[in-house]
Amino acid sequence: MSGADATNPKPARRATVMAVTSGKGGVGKTFVSANLAVALARRGERVLVLDADLGLANLDVVLNLFPKITLHDVFTGKHTLDEAIVAVPGGFSALLAGSGMVEYSRMTPELRERLTQVIDEVAPRFDRILLDTGAGISDVVLYTVSLADEVVIVATPEPTSLTDAYATIKVLAAQQNRRSLRVVINQVLRAGEGRVIRGQLQAVVDRFVTPLDPESPVKLELLGEIPSDPAVREAIKRRQLVSTVSPGAPSAQAFGMLAGKLCG
Numbered sequence: 001m002s003g004a005d006a007t008n009p010k011p012a013r014r015a016t017v018m019a020v021t022s023g024k025g026g027v028g029k030t031f032v033s034a035n036l037a038v039a040l041a042r043r044g045e046r047v048l049v050l051d052a053d054l055g056l057a058n059l060d061v062v063l064n065l066f067p068k069i070t071l072h073d074v075f076t077g078k079h080t081l082d083e084a085i086v087a088v089p090g091g092f093s094a095l096l097a098g099s100g101m102v103e104y105s106r107m108t109p110e111l112r113e114r115l116t117q118v119i120d121e122v123a124p125r126f127d128r129i130l131l132d133t134g135a136g137i138s139d140v141v142l143y144t145v146s147l148a149d150e151v152v153i154v155a156t157p158e159p160t161s162l163t164d165a166y167a168t169i170k171v172l173a174a175q176q177n178r179r180s181l182r183v184v185i186n187q188v189l190r191a192g193e194g195r196v197i198r199g200q201l202q203a204v205v206d207r208f209v210t211p212l213d214p215e216s217p218v219k220l221e222l223l224g225e226i227p228s229d230p231a232v233r234e235a236i237k238r239r240q241l242v243s244t245v246s247p248g249a250p251s252a253q254a255f256g257m258l259a260g261k262l263c264g
C-alpha cells in the first residue's frame with residue numbers, strides 16, 4: 001500500500017447519524033423520528049430509525065409492527081442485523097427494540113460495544129440514521145447521543161419540558177463539548193411559537209452555559225416547529241403515522257419543511 005493510501009484513505013460513504021432526544025419524556029421523540037423519516041424518505045433518502053429507547057421501546061407500537069427479531073437478539077448474537085432490520089410502510093427502515101428489559105436501563109461496557117458496533121455496521125447502508133433515544137440524562141441516553149454526528153432536541157412549549165431541555169443542552173455542552181444543537185418545538189399552538197421558544201432557550205444558554213472556549217458559544221438552531229394537530233390522535237388510534245395517512249395535515253406538512261431544511 002502506498003503511503004498516500006495509508007494516511008489518506010478514501011472516506012467510505014456513511015450515514016449522518018442524528019440523535020433525537022429530549023429532557024422530558026412524552027414530548028414527541030418517537031413521533032418526530034418516525035414522521036421525519038417518512039418526510040426524508042419522500043425526498044429520496046435511505047433512512048433507518050433505530051429505537052434506542054432500549055428499556056422502554058415503543059417505536060414498534062407507533063408503527064404497528066410486531067417484531068419477532070429485535071436489537072436484543074442482535075446484541076446477544078441470536079440473529080443478524082439483516083434479520084432485524086424491517087421495512088416500514090412510509091418508505092424507511094427500522095431497527096426495533098423490546099420493551100421492559102431491565103438490563104438496558106444501565107450502561108455496561110458490553111452494551112456500549114454492541115451499540116457502537118450496530119451503528120458502525122448499518123451506517124454505510126443508509127443516508128441517515130435517526131436514533132430515537134430515551135428521555136433525560138441517564139448514562140444510556142448520553143452514551144447513545146455521543147454516537148451521533150448531530151443532535152435534535154425535542155421540546156414542547158410547556159415550562160417543564162423547556163427546563164428539562166435546557167438541562168439536556170447544558171449536559172451535552174459540558175460532557176460532549178457540543179456547540180451546535182438543533183431544536184424541534186413540538187405541539188405548538190400558534191405559528192411562530194417555535195422561533196420565540198428557541199430564542200428564550202438560547203438566552204438562558206447564553207447566560208448560564210459557559211463554553212470551555214469563549215470563542216465558540218453553544219448555538220441552538222430551530223430545525224422547525226410542529227403544530228399540535230388533532231390528525232395525530234386520529235392516526236395513532238389507527239396505529240399509523242400521520243405523515244402517511246394524512247399527508248395534508250398541518251403536522252405532516254411541518255415534517256416536510258423539516259426534511260427540506262435537513263436536505264438543504
Ligand SMILES: Nc1ncnc2c1ncn2[C@@H]1O[C@H](COP(=O)(O)OP(=O)(O)O)[C@@H](O)[C@H]1O
Pocket residue numbers: 022024025026027028029030031032186187188226227228229230232233236251
Ligand atoms: N404534534 C402533535 N400533535 C398531537 N399530538 C401529539 C403531537 N406530538 C406528540 N403527540 C402525542 O404525544 C404522544 C407522545 O409522543 P411520543 O413520540 O411517544 O413521545 P416520546 O417519544 O418523547 O416519549 C404521542 O403518542 C401523541 O399522542
Ligand SMILES: [Mg+2]
Pocket residue numbers: 029030031053058132133
Ligand atoms: Mg419515545
